[in-house]
Amino acid sequence: MKPVVVIGFLGSTLDAGKFGPGRWNKWRPTVGLTMHPDLRVDRLILIHGTAHGRLAEYVAADIASVSPETAVDLRLLDFRDPWDFEEVYGKLLDFARAEPFDPDAEDYLVHITTGTHVAQICLFLLTEARYLPGRLLQTHPVRGSPDPVGSWSAIDLDLSRYDSIATRFAAATRESTSFLKSGIATQSAAFNRMIDEIERVALRSRAPILLMGPTGAGKSQLARRIYELKRLKHQIAGTFVEVNCATLKGDGAMSALFGHRKGAFTGAIADRPGLLRAADQGMLFLDEIGELGLDEQAMILRAIEDRRFLPVGSDREVGSDFQLIAGTNRDLGEAVAAGQFRDDLFARLNLWTFRLPGLADRREDVEPNLDYELDRYAEREGERIGFNKEAKARYLAFATGPDATWQGNFRDLAASVTRMATLSPRGRIDIETVDAEIVRLRRLWFGSAAPHADILVRVLGQDRVDSLDPFDRVQLAEVIQVCQRSRSLSEAGRALFSASRARRTSSNDADRLRKYLARFDLDWATLSQA
Incomplete structure (x- = not known):
């Protein structure tokens, strides 16, 4: 069984009592929770203020006498105003983020019986939002009896059953969404809706996620933020491993991804665990997954479905439990039709597909x-x-x-x-x-085509260029270039209108060019010096 860790406040009223034998006739919730024969407490993180330091030490000594197997971890946390929701929530959030929780190694119970009502509400909120990765623990006195032990119950939060309560956590949801966007106040409604959906999927599912979109659209950054969000909520413990599959070519691709045994091939002078093993208990981001070869795709599929694969040169499978995020700028559906991507792998990846614009x-x-x-x-x-x-x-x-x-x-x-x-x-x-x-x-x-733009900016200035239609920009840029190469207005006119001169009764090309330039408040003298 995993060790049980209880997190709670010292009760300045309920845990207090006369410093004498009579205290054992009173129900004190913090001491009582360590006296239950059916509740083992291996470690108690007891939060208290400076003003109640003596009481905290006294309670810790009593716990040692009735439950010597319980290690009491006294934590000093002062509030200027313990009824100020913003202050209490903020300091408890900082505490939760700094604590090295390990849900795979320990079970956590959050004691909400003691402390101010504000502290109890904040513990509830932080537990529901998974900043405190455990269940709520409530303790109660036995009515009509001087029983110092009392009773207890644990609550595993599932707010999907409590619609009226769930609305209280809209702010936490917005915070998570903002986290995925790196705090950027994006205005695109379609993009914001997509990020909202990704946030819900990331926190409720360990299935693969496929991020599609052009190069530079932010797939890699979003994948890392998803990992950081899940780690912040204690849903993932391992590392983030990012692989650009376009760089994995030839025989080295298998070795890089799945590892190899010493002597498996020329140059394999030592065992190599491989990137999939490195992502165990964490997240693997395979960017440009469409560039993988068909053999590597088959092994990736096996690793996703069975959490096992065979390193190069080994006759024994190894395991790695990771969550996969795949990225691509290719249309994998078209790649499947062309025989360049496995349809079974695409089907496995296509459960949660998001296209980044x-x-x-x-x-x-x-x-x-x-x-x-x-x-x-x-x-x-x-x-x-x-x-x-x-x-x-x-x-x-x-x-x-x-x-x-x-x-x-x-x-x-x-x-x-x-x-x-x-x-x-x-x-x-x-x-x-x-x-x-x-x-x-x-x-x-x-x-x-860029020199055209350079010429226009140099002659007209950026504001004037921005006011022109694209058609006029291209035409005017060509006219200016011809003018600057010519020795006179007439020579420039002949060069510009040479093809149509034979079909005209008048051949006054200089006048025609002069009128064209005047449309843009330009003249020959200006251009010849530009």
Whole structure:
């Protein structure tokens, strides 16, 4: 049997009594819970304030006399106001997060009989939310009898049966969802609904999860946040192991994933446990799973279903109990049809499938992610960088507009912020820095077409360029290039209108070009000097 650990408050009233033999005629809940013949308490974490330190030591001594097998762990936790819900909940949450709980090795009971009503409510909330990974323990006196032992009962919370109570935990659900989004206040309603569903699935299921979406859409980060959320709720104990399957090629793929025995092949000079073994009791994230070979896919399927597999060169199976998250930027359904992916593995992965949209499909989320990337830069570099008001408005106008394709998704955004922050030594990103970054992004996304954008920005300025239709931008950029290569307005006109000159009665190409440039408030003199 696993050791039983009880967590509870010292009762400043119920646990107190005369310091004499008469105290044994009174029911004291903390002492009494260690006196039940049918409740073994191996360790008692007893929370108390500074003002009740003497009482805590006295109660611990009494417990030692009636239950010497119980180790009493006194924990000092002071509240400025024990009736302040926010303070009590916050400090107990910090306590729960710092405690090295191990539900696989210990059973936990949370004693809610003592303490203020606020403390009892907070213990209930934290237990329901799995920050305290145990059952509730209630103790009661025996009415009409001076019995110091009393009675006890344990409650295994299942709020699915209590709809009226479940509404009280909406805040905890929002916190979990925000955790998965790294605290980013995303505005995309469809994305937020998807994250809500992922949060529910992650906390209620150990089945594989398949994350689909383009490169850079955030699959890897989301997988890690799911792991951290489950670990925070004490639902997982092992490590997070991430594998990019695109890097596993040839004979080394089997060895990397499933391990090998010494001497299994040339170069196998020692046993290798493999990545699946490393993920035992934890989570395995197989990114780009569509790149795995068919043989590796077959063994992965066996490992998911039976929790067992055969290392390379071994005649004895090994086990690993892990939760799988798979990621891919390919359409696995099409890969199955093409014979490149096993249909039985796809069926096993396809229970919980979520498609992460690219940044171009979530333009309303550019601004909150922009702020998030600035925060990440500050944490990484130790320097806080911000935007000038006009510079931020210009960047967002471009970043949320049709010209921003965000082909690399959030990786492009992260790189863009890093470049602008690095080139802003005074701590403020200005318009000039933004304009230069917009030129870089256009080059990145449009390649040889980018010089057109550079010319227009140089001649007209970013604001004027943003006001032009895409058709006019392409046409005007070509006109400006021809003008700058020509020695005169007439020469530029002849080059631009050479194909149509034979079909016209008038060949005044210079006048025709002059009128075209005037539409954009340009003239030959301006362009010849640009």
